[in-house]
Amino acid sequence: MPGSPDPPxxxxxELTYRCPLHCVFCYNPVDYTAYGAELATDEWIRVLRExxxxxxxxxxxxxxxxLVRDDLEVLVAEARRLGxxxxxxxxxxxxxxxxxxxxxxxxxxxxxxxFQDSTRELNDFLSSTRTFDLKRRVAKLIKQYDYPMVLNVxxxxxxxxxxxxxxxxxxxxxxxxxxxxxTQYYGxxxxxxxxxxxxxxxxxxxEAVVARFRERAGNAMKIYFVVPDYHETRPxxxxxxxxAVFLCLTxxxxxxxxxxxxxxxxxxxxxxxxxxLRWIWYDSxxxxxxxxxxxMKEPCxxxxxxxxxxxxxxCQAYMLTGDxxxxxxxxxxxxxxxxxxxxxxxxxxxRPAVGTKPVLFxxxxxxxxxxxxxxxxxxxx
Amino acid sequence: xxxxxxxxxxxxxxxxxxxxxxxxxxVLLYPEGMVKLGQSAGEILKRVNGSSPVSEIIGDLERTxxxxxxxxxxxxxxxHAREKGWIxxxxx
Numbered sequence: 001m002p003g004s005p006d007p008p009x010x011x012x013x014e015l016t017y018r019c020p021l022h023c024v025f026c027y028n029p030v031d032y033t034a035y036g037a038e039l040a041t042d043e044w045i046r047v048l049r050e051x052x053x054x055x056x057x058x059x060x061x062x063x064x065x066x067l068v069r070d071d072l073e074v075l076v077a078e079a080r081r082l083g084x085x086x087x088x089x090x091x092x093x094x095x096x097x098x099x100x101x102x103x104x105x106x107x108x109x110x111x112x113x114x115f116q117d118s119t120r121e122l123n124d125f126l127s128s129t130r131t132f133d134l135k136r137r138v139a140k141l142i143k144q145y146d147y148p149m150v151l152n153v154x155x156x157x158x159x160x161x162x163x164x165x166x167x168x169x170x171x172x173x174x175x176x177x178x179x180x181x182x183t184q185y186y187g188x189x190x191x192x193x194x195x196x197x198x199x200x201x202x203x204x205x206x207e208a209v210v211a212r213f214r215e216r217a218g219n220a221m222k223i224y225f226v227v228p229d230y231h232e233t234r235p236x237x238x239x240x241x242x243x244a245v246f247l248c249l250t251x252x253x254x255x256x257x258x259x260x261x262x263x264x265x266x267x268x269x270x271x272x273x274x275x276x277l278r279w280i281w282y283d284s285x286x287x288x289x290x291x292x293x294x295x296m297k298e299p300c301x302x303x304x305x306x307x308x309x310x311x312x313x314x315c316q317a318y319m320l321t322g323d324x325x326x327x328x329x330x331x332x333x334x335x336x337x338x339x340x341x342x343x344x345x346x347x348x349x350x351r352p353a354v355g356t357k358p359v360l361f362x363x364x365x366x367x368x369x370x371x372x373x374x375x376x377x378x379x380x381x
Numbered sequence: 382x383x384x385x386x387x388x389x390x391x392x393x394x395x396x397x398x399x400x401x402x403x404x405x406x407x408v409l410l411y412p413e414g415m416v417k418l419g420q421s422a423g424e425i426l427k428r429v430n431g432s433s434p435v436s437e438i439i440g441d442l443e444r445t446x447x448x449x450x451x452x453x454x455x456x457x458x459x460x461h462a463r464e465k466g467w468i469x470x471x472x473x
Contacts, residue, residue, distance in 0.1 A: 007403050009415065054403065055401065055402070055403025055404065057408065057410055058410070058415065083399060085397055085415075087412065087413075109410075109412070110395075110412045148412055150412060150413075176412075177412060177413075
């Protein structure tokens with residue numbers, strides 16, 4: 001390990017895996033029902049203190065749906081006392097005036113609200129709920145309480161053609177930021193990949209709409225466009241590097257260098273019930289597993305771009321090639337790159353006949369139990 | 382609008398300015414991000430409070446760091462900070 005790593009800046013607290021929505025693109029692990037008890041309030045408070053003393057400044061409350069926890073008000077207030085800049089990442093379900101007033105008093109700094117689409121029909125179908133109108137009311141409440149609002153919409157084949165309407169909706173709701181997050185294929189999204197990948201034409205149209213909108217709307221609303229890496233030839237700089245800035249804490253207390261890492265074999269991820277965050281961040285074998293570039297294989301090892309993208313995503317390398325130390329196969333220098341391009345091509349072929357609904361796995365407890373034990377990997381030839 | 386001696390700045394509404402022990406620096410926090418400030422930037426922003434005019438900020442800094450003529454540096458930085466959207470001139 002060359003040198004000492006910088007402290008973590010970003011703490012993501014996935015307070016619970018429970019969620020009233022059943023989104024088909026959820027990145028939570030498919031077998032989430034198999035995990036142990038959620039951390040208790042006093043355990044979260046201890047971990048937040050440890051994170052702050054390490055130097056973390058940004059704190060996200062996420063899940064599942066964090067509003068399911070009835071101690072969220074307590075955690076928000078503790079976060080503010082500790083000096084975090086805190087963000088509630090929510091579907092909006094469960095956010096009423098009483099709770100948002102308590103968050104404001106407690107010192108929550110901003111709110112990220114998800115929509116599944118600009119239309120009621122698709123929003124409600126993709127989340128398997130009737131929540132569209134409720135989300136609109138929640139957006140009004142967020143503005144009424146003078147919060148900066150990030151509107152997040154996960155994009156895929158079924159809604160990417162509505163990008164114009166999604167941006168119009170965001171303007172109407174007075175969002176300061178819009179995150180157009182092309183689906184990342186992990187968890188439930190990976191399971192539904194063939195049904196979610198957009199075509200290249202869809203993507204190009206959406207990018208053109210975003211570019212036109214940016215020209216017209218100027219700085220009124222900032223748009224983040226999360227690139228769909230399956231359509232790229234270079235990998236994303238995943239998490240800005242393993243164990244570099246980001247620390248994810250799961251509902252059951254695991255500390256992870258990214259949202260998905262618990263799928264990786266051969267690494268024992270520490271639990272905050274057993275270890276303090278300082279040891280976890282600086283000394284645990286898991287957080288040191290893919291730091292720096294000692295672990296890299298070819299083509300990454302000798303690649304001049306390794307300082308830029310760190311070889312991409314370890315989980316994607318594992319899922320698509322069977323070895324987390326391989327280059328992320330999004331990279332066209334990877335000998336496995338065809339697995340990505342073939343997935344895009346295959347998705348083109350499986351469009352359901354007109355008038356029929358696509359076969360999708362909705363994220364719910366029943367499906368989770370049925371699918372637990374299934375490998376998140378492709379069969380490797 | 383040019384920055385005058387009596388211009389009063391306030392921190393932008395969405396930002397939080399605080400000392401970070403782990404960085405040994407002042408920082409600005411905003412949704413999804415952080416700016417780590419250099420020492421002089423931190424000392425200037427610390428004095429931007431929505432009530433002190435620029436002349437008072439310069440005077441206070443020159444008392445804290447004697448022997449330096451800081452007027453140009455301070456107004457340059459305030460101009461930069463305003464362009465970045467970190468501070469706004471208060472309407473009189």
